[in-house]
Amino acid sequence: LNDETSVNVCSGAALENNDQAAAAKLAKERLEAIDNASLTIGVTGESGCGKSSFVNALRGLKNSDEGAAPTGPVETTMEPIEYPHPDHPNVKIWDLPGIGTPNFKADQYLEKVEFEKYDFFLIISNTRFKENDAKLAHEIQKMNKKFYFIRSKIDQDIQNEKRDKKVFNERETLSLIRNNCVEGLKQLEIKSPKVFLVSSSDLHLYDFEALGQTLESELPEHTRDALLLALPNISLEAINKKKQVLKSRIKLYVLGSAAGAMSPIPGTSVVVDIALMVKFVKECQKSLSLSDTSLMRLSEATGVSMEELKKEIKSPLTGVKITAELMDAAAAKEEVKQLLFKMADALSNSADRKSRSLFYLKPHYGTFMVESRSPACFHGDTVVGLSQN
Ligand SMILES: Nc1nc2c(ncn2[C@@H]2O[C@H](COP(=O)(O)OP(=O)(O)OP(=O)(O)O)[C@@H](O)[C@H]2O)c(=O)[nH]1
Ligand SMILES: [Mg+2]
Structure with a gap:
């Protein structure tokens, strides 16, 4: 039942029988179910691709904020760490170590990070589509889990292209990057791959909003609303x-x-x-x-x-x-x-x-x-x- 129908059931059926106490009890049970709805997201990808920075951005934090996941130019995240959302602790974001690092070799990676516990994965990649991206997408799919592919650090790509090209066209650059990821995923026989271009330092630019919309349309109602309330307030929408x-x-x-x-x-x-x-x-x-x-x-x-x-x-x-x-x-x-x-x-x-x-x-x-x-x-x-x- 969605909120609207459950209220109608409460206030309709129970009140028709003059049973306000029953209506109130139903409403309270529904509220408890809302409170208990939790969502566990695994943020994964190669070392240095920007996983921890994205975890921080999702939690509405800057990398330098107290309580933010540590980030840096050398390998930083050595084990899976859970970061509950600061205002909505039922939304749990797991910052995972890089795939392919000595302690987390590609072939044992998903087992080692205990893949079963995540509702879905966000695969982060900051370069052209690579072997480890393919491996992760393939393995996650094999485990019957969902993933969304995030191409990170887009601000850097834009900056590089501006510097390197005589004629710079942002839209073309973005489309080139997106197609590269989509084609890489299609080769794994993933039919309509979902790819989002994101810059963790500027969430309001590029595809972060579209990621939110996709999650909204694909998640079950309870967890969808929990996530919607936790997403950063970066736009009027x-x-x-x-x-x-x-x-x-x-x-x-x-x-x-x-x-x-x-x-x-x-x-x-x-x-x-x-x-x-x-x-x-x-x-x-x-x-x-x-x-x-x-x-x-x-x-x-x-x-x-x-x-x-x-x-x-x-x-x-x-x-x-x-x-x-x-x-x-x-x-x-x-x-x-x-x-x-x-x-x-x-x-x-x-x-x-x-x-x-x-x-x-x-x-x-x-x-x-x-x-x-x-x-x-x-x-x-x-x-x-x-x-x-
Ligand atoms: N310009 C730019 N830099 C970014 C972005 N995201 C991350 N970085 C930088 O990239 C570097 C690595 O970021 P992390 O978030 O630590 O990457 P990680 O994937 O968690 O790395 P490991 O934990 O070592 O696997 C840091 O210096 C970040 O500041 C981004 O969207 N734009
Ligand atoms: Mg990290």
Whole structure:
């Protein structure tokens, strides 16, 4: 089930039977499944091709940042190392040693790096298509695992061509590089090889965005959304995708926040813990680089100062510490009440009109008190979910 359908099932079937507690339980289970979705990516290729630099870029870090995978002009990564995403630790990126190095000979490479544990591989190559690239692609395919081929350090190729050619055409250069990789892979009988040209120091240029789109279309829903939220905020499109994923979760959080707290007797008060609400807003903040730490990382990775970034960002969540008290205060604002009322209304509309339900909430020492009220009473209270009416 995707988020939309599972909410409809929750708020439809369960609410039609006037069983809000069951609806809330379903939503909570769905949220737990989202939390538990994890993705393990293996970044592989020859020594020095730029694997560790790409791992850092994927995690929104510069090579010089604290916690970044070590990089360098000589062989650096000697054993497989796991790098969880700093804001989304369920996305695990493994920086693998170079294939063909003395400790990781080509013929035993995949066994040694324990290939089974990766959901898919990113094969990195920084030169013309070579024997080890072919070996890796062939072996990964034999193991029934997926891979995407990344031609790295494109900025260097562009620079070299500019220096060496009288007439330089960037598009032709890029197409030449891409074709070389595609042809190399086709010779391995890989039908429609996926090749992406990337520069880890300038992710917004070339094919990084296209890599994100391909992964989005090919990954299963759970892991796809986990990855989408973790990808660096390098374009408006990336941010809008995140917005869609987060938006689709709002209804689940609204319903799920009431799990286990629904009153079995219609018309009596129940209490809803707002910890889940705080968790969701924090998730939005991290995914959109709005917390101070993620904003600082974005500033370092892009070279745009914190001040400039803050000037451009319109979100009221920018740099704010999200606490239960803050959520209480926010929920008391008139415009938030209106918004929450609309949400409650939209949710209850998905149930049978006859059993149409509204829950009314008011802040209560870090939790929300939920009470059944008639809609006429709503103006004095904070509305968050659904309730019997
Ligand atoms: N110009 C440019 N340099 C890059 C890029 N990616 C990596 N490099 C440089 O290439 C060198 C090797 O990069 P690493 O990321 O350490 O390569 P690696 O594949 O992890 O190397 P090993 O761990 O030794 O196998 C470093 O000096 C990086 O700064 C890139 O996209 N553009
Ligand atoms: Mg390395």
